[in-house]
Amino acid sequence: MKPHVLQRRGIQLTAETINPKVLDAQYAIRGALVLRAMQHERNLKESVRMPFDEIIYCNIGNPQQLNQKPITFFRQVLALMDYPDLVEMPKAKKLFPEDAIERARMFFSNIPGGTGAYSESQGIRLVREHVAEYISKRDNLVASADDIFLTDGVSQGVNMSMNVLIRNEKDGILIPIPQYPLYTATISLNGGRAVGYFLKEEKGWSMDLGELDRAYQEAKNQGTNIRAMVVINPGNPTGQCLTEANIREVVKFCEHNNLVILADEVYQTPIYGETPFTSFRKVVTDMGSSVELISYHSVSKGMIGECGRRGGYMELRNIDTVVREQIYKLVSIGLCSNIAGQMMVDLMVKPPQEGEPSFALYQEEMNNLQESLTRRAHKLSTALNAMDNISCNAIEGALYAFPKIDIPYKAVQAAKDSGMTPDTFYCVELLDATGICVVPGSGFRQKKGSFHFRTTFLPSEEKMDIVIEKLQKFNKTFDTIYR
Amino acid sequence: MKPHVLQRRGIQLTAETINPKVLDAQYAIRGALVLRAMQHERNLKESVRMPFDEIIYCNIGNPQQLNQKPITFFRQVLALMDYPDLVEMPKAKKLFPEDAIERARMFFSNIPGGTGAYSESQGIRLVREHVAEYISKRDNLVASADDIFLTDGVSQGVNMSMNVLIRNEKDGILIPIPQYPLYTATISLNGGRAVGYFLKEEKGWSMDLGELDRAYQEAKNQGTNIRAMVVINPGNPTGQCLTEANIREVVKFCEHNNLVILADEVYQTPIYGETPFTSFRKVVTDMGSSVELISYHSVSKGMIGECGRRGGYMELRNIDTVVREQIYKLVSIGLCSNIAGQMMVDLMVKPPQEGEPSFALYQEEMNNLQESLTRRAHKLSTALNAMDNISCNAIEGALYAFPKIDIPYKAVQAAKDSGMTPDTFYCVELLDATGICVVPGSGFRQKKGSFHFRTTFLPSEEKMDIVIEKLQKFNKTFDTIYR
Structure with missing residues (x-):
């Protein structure tokens, strides 16, 4: 039977009829x-x-595309997780070090279904506990697994945060100029206003309080409700590392103006100069501040360059319980972030320790x-x-x-x-x-x-x-x- | 120095001040x-x-959480991809079949950086070519890698489609009732209206033209611009498999009303009854229809149950070039979907073939x-x-x-x-x-x-x-x- 061919009545989706927020979004890196x-x-x-x-x-920033070799231990554990039968094969001991096999066993006993099953929406509890330990050690302050959300890279976490923050076209987010274009793109997609503050190039791309105030006041005078400020430290694309004193000023500014801080800290390692990395979380906590803070980290950056994994986390600090529940609902709609990415987060925050067979190679790499x-x-x-x-x-x-x-x-x-x-x-x-x-x-x-x-x-x-x-x-x- | 503790001036993010679209979204499965x-x-x-x-x-639907064993060949290839050194180790031949090693080699020579690097935004070209071959073979019709977008599971693809379709609160999307709650959730998040049409329970959950028309007209009379229709075939939660005749009627309806079809076909396998799975793409093409169609498939379902991978794809058909470019921009903002998920898509659509060492085990499993x-x-x-x-x-x-x-x-x-x-x-x-x-x-x-x-x-x-x-x-x- 020859099918009856109908006339096309029109096209539903065209440049004129697509969601204009999508049209507005810009992304230059690709x-x-x-x-x-x-x-x-x-x-x-x-x-x-x-x-x-x-x-x-x-x-x-795609290191492995340019032949940066992955960290051996991380990939050994992932391989064992992907092919569970290996863990019990005697011959595997000739190819994998003992601590990699041990780590895989520990994961399997904690994660029903291994890398093949959805995890709880917020991410595997054990991984979140390891992230909390890492943060606690880094900042010398207590962190909690309940505050950690594992995400498919940081892009997802940032988009979710904008989704929660932006209600309409009057809501504004302060962003650094220059910025990583994920920020203007996700603000456009969520229908808000990107309000730029200039980093001071002549002072090593530092954050200038006078300039923050100018940007804030000007936008406010134009009717913008500024809800949050993005900080990228160390800087992308600018490569600076903020001093603790500078961060402290910024926290006070956000506290004074009641702004949520969105701290992109995906480059917390490596550091090349004299200024050490200081997390916004540490400064906020040391100041006893109740400013709302969401911090992001990723396995794509932080030296190991595991971009293809799409693994990351965000940590909530001083965020209202109801809002946290809403964020939980958002992640549950997408079910969970990919498990191999979650595993890689675990490996990044809990690498081989001194005394373990793989420690020497890990440290050398x-x-x-x-x-x-x-x-x-x-x-x-x-x-x-x-x-x-x-x-x-x-x-x-x-x-x-x-x-x-x-x-x-x-x-x-x-x-x-x-x-x-x-x-x-x-x-x-x-x-x-x-x-x-x-x-x-x-x-x-x-x-x-x-x-x-x-x-x-x-x-x-x-x-x-x-x-x-x-x-x-x-x-x-x-x-x-x-x- | 003791830090100066500032008074908290208020909270920026509360149940009252969060984006109300987020509050509105419902998701019951978790x-x-x-x-x-x-x-x-x-x-x-x-x-x-x-x-x-x-x-x-x-x-x-999380099979491996309940101990469904993953397909051996798939996991062997993934393990080799994760630990590239293995491929060249002579001892690996005792643990991995020859065709798994061969497959991993083929991937490495086509994918710079393996599973550790970002791929092109739309997904690895080779994988998209294999998806196109799979669709071509399934439907006995030509498909093209250019029409395929690899995504982090289908949730991401659906959300992106809603993002492109929904401009404001008057834009409506027809969805089946009962539905998979991803649809109402993503429609809420994007600020549109979910317009329900009832599946006919007394006729095996089939789609009824009179009912489609009622739903469409009622919504239209209330000022809704209906832009698209979601179909889920085989049905979730309803488990029916639509007949080709029924699909044909639905395509005609969408063509007549100028609606984009969003076809959720993640359960194209397994089939338990007499009615075979027929894709919307096949019917649209056989009818010579120019109706706009986006079809989704996933490694989470389709029998292999690799939920934790978050791998999936969507195929565009009759979609305007400018709109396709906008979708490309959207995926590029998130950089790319996770590579191990993309590999799993590849394995699902191109499993071991007759004559290859792993074929017998694959088929048995x-x-x-x-x-x-x-x-x-x-x-x-x-x-x-x-x-x-x-x-x-x-x-x-x-x-x-x-x-x-x-x-x-x-x-x-x-x-x-x-x-x-x-x-x-x-x-x-x-x-x-x-x-x-x-x-x-x-x-x-x-x-x-x-x-x-x-x-x-x-x-x-x-x-x-x-x-x-x-x-x-x-x-x-x-x-x-x-x-």
Whole structure:
């Protein structure tokens, strides 16, 4: 029987009829420039002649994509969890150390169904207890498993927080400028207002109380109900590490203005400079403050770079019980975060301990990573500052440099003619000339008239030397042509 | 220095000031009854005397929690992916079959960074190609990897679809009653209206055109812009399998009213009855229809029950290019779905093939599962129908029975006195008397004055016999007391 073909009456979903909040959301890290890089890569594969042999992706904090080796113990435990029969096979002892097998056994006896079953909505209790122990030890303060929610990466936790906070288009969230674009994107999606406060570039991207006050008052005068403030420490894309004194001022400001603090602390390790990482939680608690605080951490960052796992947690502090129950309901609608990601959170916060068989290898791997990242951070910022038209604050933490480029007037004009912002123009030229993919500063927002780009230093040390060399050469040529 | 303690000025986030859309959302599957069951379980652990020895969770489709064994080949490949060093260890050949090692190698050569790196936002291209092959083979029609988005379970895909569809409180989505509560929850969270259409219980929970039209017209008359229709096939909680003729009518209805079809097909396997599974995609394509369609599938269901992985996909059909780009942006904000979940999707759609070393074991495991679930489904529906005050449609697919209970007037009164709906009262009494945890029909919505509950048949066959026996005994006592 031939089917009867009906006329199409119209389309329900078009650019005009889609939810406008979705249209409004911006996300540059995987935007047009990356698609252009991927096109170049396809050209290279098809032997099209290009001025470079490969694309070097410095646009995203995705260490293992660039061959950072995972921590051996973590992956041994995950493998055992994924294939439960292994744990009891005598031959497995020849491939897996005793403590990895022991850890897997402990998980199995605590987690019905292992990695294949939904866990309780908030996350596996045992994992949350280990997170609480980690926080307690880090901050020398008591933390509780009841305050921990395990999430599919931090993106989910942030989106959930915005969902709870934003009621309508008058609700505003203070965010740093420059920012990680997850914040403007999730605020747009939830229909609120992103209210930017500028980080003080000339003072190492610190937070300035006068500027916080200006941003707050201006938005308030425009009828915005400011509900919360996002802080990213160590900074993304800016790489600074806030001092305890600075954090203390910020907490007082939020307390005074009755703002919830959303503390993105996914880069709490590694640290490259003199300023140690201090958690907002520690400062809030030490001050005896009752300010509402949600802190986030992730296995994607914090050195181990397990991005593909989508594991993370958030901790609630001074959050009303009813609100907590509502957050519980939100996570239960999505059932639970993925279990292998939860396991990875557990391994991150409870790695092998001294005296255990895997401790030496674990420590060696972590130390090598920390030392190598430190070398790369210093080398990169030094090289950037040696360029006449570029300046870059010290990289104290995180995985990025956010240098300022002095773009010549003629280049600004050329960008205008091509319908691009000047920083995008610079980054496109860089990509086309060298194959290096970075993100224009406008993707993170920046002070008007200033131009930046964000680059990671995640390629291997040998490759970072090449990146630096190519960048120097390109930058000199660019400046010569347009100056 | 002693910190200066500031007075708390107020709380920003309370029940009164939280986003009311969050407050409105309902999700019963992990609601009050489950918390009560968990409390009973803690009591048992502390040796409190209860009328039962254990809690039997029949509230959620979470097979591996109830000891369903995972498919061996799938887990072997995942373990190799998690611990890449294994692939090259000669000893690994004694623990892993050749085709599992081969599969892992193939993944590694296609996926930079393996399970530890973010993939492209839409999901790994190779996995999407395999999904497209699976769909093509299933429906005997061409599918394309470009139309596939890999997601963290189906919950994320559905929420994203609602996010794109719902602009304001006038936008409505047609949903089946009874429904899986993910739909009402995500519609609430996105601020839209859930417009219920009743499935015809007396005709095996089929979809009735007259009823669809009634629901549509009534909502339209109340000023609702109906944008889409949710279909769940095979049904959750209702277990029916729609005939191709019925699907064809529904497609015509959606075409006529210009509605996007959201087809939840996560239970496409297993099938227990005579009616085969037919995808909406196949019918839409066979009809030459241009109706907009988003279909969902998941590794959590479809027999293998890998719930903890949070792996799933959605396929777009006849969706406008600009809208597809917006969906791409949405997934890119969350970076990507977890990679082990993506791998599991790959394994589900491309299991071992005839002639490969793991084929025999794979087939044996899948057949055993299919046969055992079929036996349990038939046994359960037969037992339910043998009870005087209970009737239950044939279970043709999915993992649930949704029997109708004739609750006596005195029990309805007793429920009222306890501040519960009659079906909740029945389920609480069942839990307290037997330790069996099911979900009241009101959690899924049901016709006014009719009462149901949803139960899985996922406990082992021996345990299902106990469940049935206990349920019969309880039901008889309940009916005797209140009749």
